[in-house]
Amino acid sequence: MNIYLAIIIGSLLAAWFLGVLSDRLSARAMRPAPPEELADVFDAETYARSQAYTLASMKFSTVSETFNTLILVLAILAGGFNLLDVLVRTAGFGPLATGLAYIAALALISGVIGLPFEIYHTFVLEKRFGFNTTTPGTFVLDRIKGLVLGAVIGGALVAGLLLFLRETGPYAWLLCWGFAVLLSLGLTYVAPTWILPLFNKFTPLEEGELRGKLMAFADKAGFELSGIFVMDGSKRSTKGNAFFTGFGKRRRIALFDTLIKEMDADEIVAVLAHEVGHARLGHIKKRLATGILKAGAVFYLMSLFLDSAGLFAAFGMEHMSLYAGLVFFVLLYTPLSLALGVVANAVSRKHEFEADAFAARTTGRPDAMISALKKLSASNLSNLTPHPLTVWLEYGHPPVLARIRALAAGR
Ligand SMILES: [Zn+2]
Incomplete structure (x- = not known):
């Protein structure tokens, strides 16, 4: 065989x-x-x-x-x-x-x-x-957006790899590596402003107890946060989550609206602190x-x-x-x-x-x-x-x- x-x-x-x-x-x-x-x-x-x-x-x-x-x-x-x-x-x-x-x-x-x-x-x-909580309309739109994004990003990646492999001999893998790394860093950089908003709405967290406590924690921890956003996760599921996007000074945190609904301010501060811990x-x-x-x-x-x-x-x-x-x-x-x-x-x-x-x-x-x-x-x-x-x-x-x-x- x-x-x-x-x-x-x-x-x-x-x-x-x-x-x-x-x-x-x-x-x-x-x-x-x-x-x-x-x-x-x-x-x-x-x-x-x-x-x-x-x-x-x-x-x-x-x-x-x-x-x-x-x-x-x-x-x-x-x-x-x-x-x-x-x-x-x-x-x-x-x-x-x-x-x-x-x-x-x-x-x-x-x-x-x-x-x-x-x-x-x-x-x-x-x-x-x-x-x-996903409606059939959201489901279909998600698939179409995913298809277009996949075609653009995947197409660029595959085209780049094929061109490098064809033209550049024994060290082609080094160029492929550089290209793939640059492409993925570029995508991470543009994701918060260009890609994620295609799928969800991000609104700045309104002034109030929660925002005050989150900012106070970030200050105390000496952690620069360019924004706190609420993401409409409830558009697809009742499950809650939180995540960081962007690099360095452009770093912002997105809290699912479902998470805010379920937890009190101290618990959400703990979630933010956990994410800050990763950084x-x-x-x-x-x-x-x-x-x-x-x-x-x-x-x-x-x-x-x-x-x-x-x-x-x-x-x-x-x-x-x-x-x-x-x-x-x-x-x-x-x-x-x-x-x-x-x-x-x-x-x-x-x-x-x-x-x-x-x-x-x-x-x-x-x-x-x-x-x-x-x-x-x-x-x-x-x-x-x-x-x-x-x-x-x-x-x-x-x-x-x-x-x-x-x-x-x-x-
Ligand atoms: Zn974690």
Whole structure:
């Protein structure tokens, strides 16, 4: 058997199996009553709903993962990638346009296959548990905007990579790396003003107790904040959140309107303090630096495999091409991407504990951070007892109980 084919099919199946196994284990790890620390916000009914939601979400992901893996494996084994290539080539475009058309066609096919699952997730699953507030109109508009943005950004990225790879010989990967890093930094820079407003409305937080307390905290912590914005998260879901956008002096915080509705001012200050913690403790810079280094390693690896005849043989290709090589490398990279994901999650969970501790220390109110976490987990119907394998594979945040215990212990 072709070694590349074995690696790709083997890792796709391994990823699928780990996902299903993790769900099974987490389903079995469920307990009849909520942990003591959370009994005040999870009454019997809420707790039962959180378990039902966890189980329904797992069932959904098992079905969709199984379906997606099956389709992908069948497409690889049945020569679907070659078939599409032969089809696109009949259009007689130049090499760059052919490459863009091939990758666009693949993206469209996968989007169409995923669409019924997205519709079910939003309008059946999330709706059943009272989370969904997305109207069909918003859903359709989101898809159209996403398609246009994806075409512009993805098209620019792929076109840049194909041009560099074609023209610049053995060091092409270095140029690809530089280009991809500049593109993603540029996108992060313009996101708050150009991209995010396409999807949500951001209004400055009005004067009042909350704004006063947030500004007082930022002042006390010596943290420059160019703005506090309220985002209409309630347009899509009842779930609450908060996040920073922009760099340095252009940094602003966006609070979901759903979060403001649910929490009191001290709890929201704790949430802000947690986010400030990520910045102050260097988490954001570390993540950026590792992301850049990782991209360099990925592009270097890519340069080693891009013209490997064996890789093209694995997909039954009649023609070799840079664009198909890019796609196949992404699939070949699956096992490494899984492993790196586990490491990235572990680092992220460590950072979350540190940011919680930072918030408790700088606000002097660990209890406010704890009650913010409790409210969030109850309103999001979080699974309180995920199995360690699930945490290891999927959790970028520690389970809420671990965070509460660490805060209560002053760690
Ligand atoms: Zn965090």
